[in-house]
Amino acid sequence: MTADAELIGRSLTEPEAFARLFDRHADELFRYAARRLGGELAEDVVGEVFLTAFRRRADYDRAREDARPWLYGIATRVIAQHRRAERRRTRALARLAADRPGGSEAAFDERSAERVSAQQLQPRLARALTRLNAAERDLLLLLAWADLSYEDAALALAVPVGTVRSRLHRLRAKVRRDLGPFVEERHSG
Amino acid sequence: MDDEVRIFAEHRPEAPPYPERARQALRARLLGQPAGRPRRSRAWGVAGPLAAVFALTGVLVGGVAIVASGGPGDTQWATTSDLPELDPRPGQLIVTETLRQALDSATSARTWSSWYERSWQPVEPAGAGLVETGRRGRPVQPMRRPADFQVAPCAKLPEQARSDYALLRTLPTEPAAMRAYLVERLGGDTSPVGRGEIERLLQELYAPLPQRRAVFEALKGWPGYRVIEGTRDALGRAGTALGFEHEGELRELIFDPQSYLLLGARRTLTVADGTLPVGTVKYLSARVRHELVPAPEGLGGGGCLVAPKPAPGSWDAAWYTPRPYTDTLSSTVPPLPSTLPPPSSEPAIVSPTPGPGVPTFSPSPTPSG
Numbered sequence: 001m002t003a004d005a006e007l008i009g010r011s012l013t014e015p016e017a018f019a020r021l022f023d024r025h026a027d028e029l030f031r032y033a034a035r036r037l038g039g040e041l042a043e044d045v046v047g048e049v050f051l052t053a054f055r056r057r058a059d060y061d062r063a064r065e066d067a068r069p070w071l072y073g074i075a076t077r078v079i080a081q082h083r084r085a086e087r088r089r090t091r092a093l094a095r096l097a098a099d100r101p102g103g104s105e106a107a108f109d110e111r112s113a114e115r116v117s118a119q120q121l122q123p124r125l126a127r128a129l130t131r132l133n134a135a136e137r138d139l140l141l142l143l144a145w146a147d148l149s150y151e152d153a154a155l156a157l158a159v160p161v162g163t164v165r166s167r168l169h170r171l172r173a174k175v176r177r178d179l180g181p182f183v184e185e186r187h188s189g
Numbered sequence: 190m191d192d193e194v195r196i197f198a199e200h201r202p203e204a205p206p207y208p209e210r211a212r213q214a215l216r217a218r219l220l221g222q223p224a225g226r227p228r229r230s231r232a233w234g235v236a237g238p239l240a241a242v243f244a245l246t247g248v249l250v251g252g253v254a255i256v257a258s259g260g261p262g263d264t265q266w267a268t269t270s271d272l273p274e275l276d277p278r279p280g281q282l283i284v285t286e287t288l289r290q291a292l293d294s295a296t297s298a299r300t301w302s303s304w305y306e307r308s309w310q311p312v313e314p315a316g317a318g319l320v321e322t323g324r325r326g327r328p329v330q331p332m333r334r335p336a337d338f339q340v341a342p343c344a345k346l347p348e349q350a351r352s353d354y355a356l357l358r359t360l361p362t363e364p365a366a367m368r369a370y371l372v373e374r375l376g377g378d379t380s381p382v383g384r385g386e387i388e389r390l391l392q393e394l395y396a397p398l399p400q401r402r403a404v405f406e407a408l409k410g411w412p413g414y415r416v417i418e419g420t421r422d423a424l425g426r427a428g429t430a431l432g433f434e435h436e437g438e439l440r441e442l443i444f445d446p447q448s449y450l451l452l453g454a455r456r457t458l459t460v461a462d463g464t465l466p467v468g469t470v471k472y473l474s475a476r477v478r479h480e481l482v483p484a485p486e487g488l489g490g491g492g493c494l495v496a497p498k499p500a501p502g503s504w505d506a507a508w509y510t511p512r513p514y515t516d517t518l519s520s521t522v523p524p525l526p527s528t529l530p531p532p533s534s535e536p537a538i539v540s541p542t543p544g545p546g547v548p549t550f551s552p553s554p555t556p557s558g
Contacts, residue, residue: 012291012304013454013472014385016436019219026215030207039205046207047215054219058291058302062322063496093202121200143190144197168191175193 004067008060018057022050025071032146033075037082038089045082049075064155072146073156076138083134093126128178136171139164271478272450275395277312277354278481279489282335283395284309285479287453288423292471305477308393309333309494311484312354316343316493320393333497335485343493349374352394362399364406371407384433388442391451395479401449405431408442417441422453423475434459438471452476 004021011018026046033042033049052074053067060070079086129137135157142153150168154161190198277283290303310318348356361367375386391404408414413433420430422443430441437460443452453475461467488494 010385012289013456013474015291016220019216022216022219026212027207031204034204035202039208043208043211046211050215050219058304121196122202125197125200140194140197143194145201147198168194172191172193175196179193179196 003065005060005062005065008057008067009062011054011057015054018050018054021053021067025068026050028068028146029071029075032072032141033079035145036079036086036089036141038085041082041085045075045078048078052078066152068146069148069152069155072142072148072152073158076142076156080134080138087130090126090129094123094130124179128175131174131178132171136167136174139167140171140175143168272445272448272452272476274398274448275479275481277395279313279355280484281312281481282309282318282484282488282494283312283354283479284482285393285395286477287392287474288477289474290423290472292469306393309338310353310394311488311494313484313489314346314351314353314355315484315488315491317346317350317352318393319494319496321496335483337497338485339495339497340485340487340492341495342491345491352390354395357394357396357400360396360400360403362403364403364410367400367403368407368411371404384440388451388454391442392454392474392476398449401451405444405449420455422455423473424453424477426452426475428452430455437462450476 002020004024007017007021007024011021029049030042030046033045036042037045049071053071056074060067064070129140132140138157139153142148142156143150146156148156150164151161154164157164159167275283285308287306287308288303289306292302304322306320306322308318308320361370371387387404387408396404408431409416414431415433417430417432419427420432420441420443421427426443426445428443429446430443432439432441434440437458439457439459441455441457443455444450445452453473455470455474456472458465458467458469458471462469485494
């Protein structure tokens with residue numbers, strides 16, 4: 001398969017080559033944006049990401065064959081313009097936990113991890129997300145929902161890998177405080 | 190993956206599929222084709238339709254590009270005397286420098302995006318060479334010395350992927366035989382995309398005069414090509430162009446009629462594109478110069494060039510290994526060995542002139558040696 005970097009290089013003189021980069025990554029970026037902002041805003045985000053990427057393609061470092069970190073970096077900046085919408089969405093998801101019978105924190109802590117369905121866990125995860133700052137949330141979701149490596153996440157966020165690791169250390173501690181029993185049970189199991 | 194991260198990965202919220210309507214609308218914009226408006230105009234309102242990215246940034250006056258900014262006005266005008274005949278020998282590298290300019294009308298100012306590329310090609314069979322790309326609007330600086338490069342062992346290139354001078358000088362000198370060679374090299378792909386590989390070879394490489402003449406004559410007789418006299422390249426040099434039409438564009442390869450060197454290329458609209466009228470120039474290039482320099486030691490013994498390590502904080506250039514241009518050719522030869530240093534584990538560094546809120550990556554190669 002033609003490397004992303006080659007498509008970007010080719011698109012400098014043949015802009016239609018950029019459409020192939022779009023074909024390759026649009027679905028994945030849409031799903032990522034939709035998970036963070038909902039489907040409606042995700043359409044705007046994907047549009048803006050690829051428009052920006054197209055305009056900036058001459059600056060792309062073609063030594064990096066995989067363009068996903070670059071695209072996710074742009075997406076992160078675009079999504080940051082919708083922080084309020086993301087907070088509203090995440091809080092709405094988190095409220096589902098309290099609205100459900102037995103959804104209180106105490107009830108969760110007493111519950112065995114095996115009995116926690118995905119449906120019940122997602123609101124809990126959303127609540128944990130609301131307790132992270134923006135930089136931590138960006139990192140966690142690039143790793144978990146975009147499946148980026150630490151190195152690729154560092155590229156996307158334009159920070160050193162060391163910063164990724166220290167940021168990850170802090171956010172893991174926060175998440176563990178919220179999801180401790182579940183995490184520990186998984187770890188031991 | 191850490192458990193705390195894995196929980197989130199394994200319990201991602203449901204995500205709807207990308208609506209086909211939105212996908213097609215955006216894709217059409219990327220292709221510069223008319224399409225229905227997207228669902229809402231928020232993103233387009235910010236960035237403008239991508240078709241407008243292709244809007245004209247300058248005008249042509251007497252065939253010479255005059256642009257608002259970032260165009261050839263800030264470059265030195267070259268003449269064909271800057272492109273002398275070369276006599277490449279083993280132990281040398283052929284360096285060619287190309288100016289490329291593409292329309293960039295993302296802003297209302299409608300400017301050109303200009304950038305330089307410098308190609309380093311071994312005379313002997315020794316890997317695929319290297320290309321360095323300068324930052325937008327700036328020449329590639331400084332000129333590298335042989336000692337700046339490293340040489341790493343690498344596998345022998347498949348014959349079909351070779352582009353070294355030692356091969357080029359053995360290619361047919363008769364047009365029909367050259368045409369047969371080109372068709373074979375392109376894996377039978379004679380589409381406009383396949384012809385892009387020919388442009389790449391002509392622009393990045395240096396072949397002897399008999400082979401250059403054979404390529405010109407071979408293309409002249411290729412279905413779809415026509416001869417256009419007086420076309421000017423990105424440096425304003427007039428030449429004899431071989432052009433073909435593809436997807437609403439006239440794509441011209443501009444040759445010096447005496448030396449048959451490829452001076453540059455030009456793309457011009459033959460069909461109005463949105464607000465862009467027929468005749469709008471969308472792309473220009475020009476070979477600025479070429480020369481021979483000593484190759485680093487060990488290159489002729491089966492080594493490959495490894496890109497120099499940039500100085501700390503350097504933003505001079507990005508490096509890449511040239512690859513076959515067409516998918517057909519790409520699929521018929523194994524992946525070319527990379528001659529780039531492995532990516533650094535250090536972070537990408539933001540360009541000194543990034544756009545607001547947009548990360549740009551700079552090369553941060555680290556020599557493997």
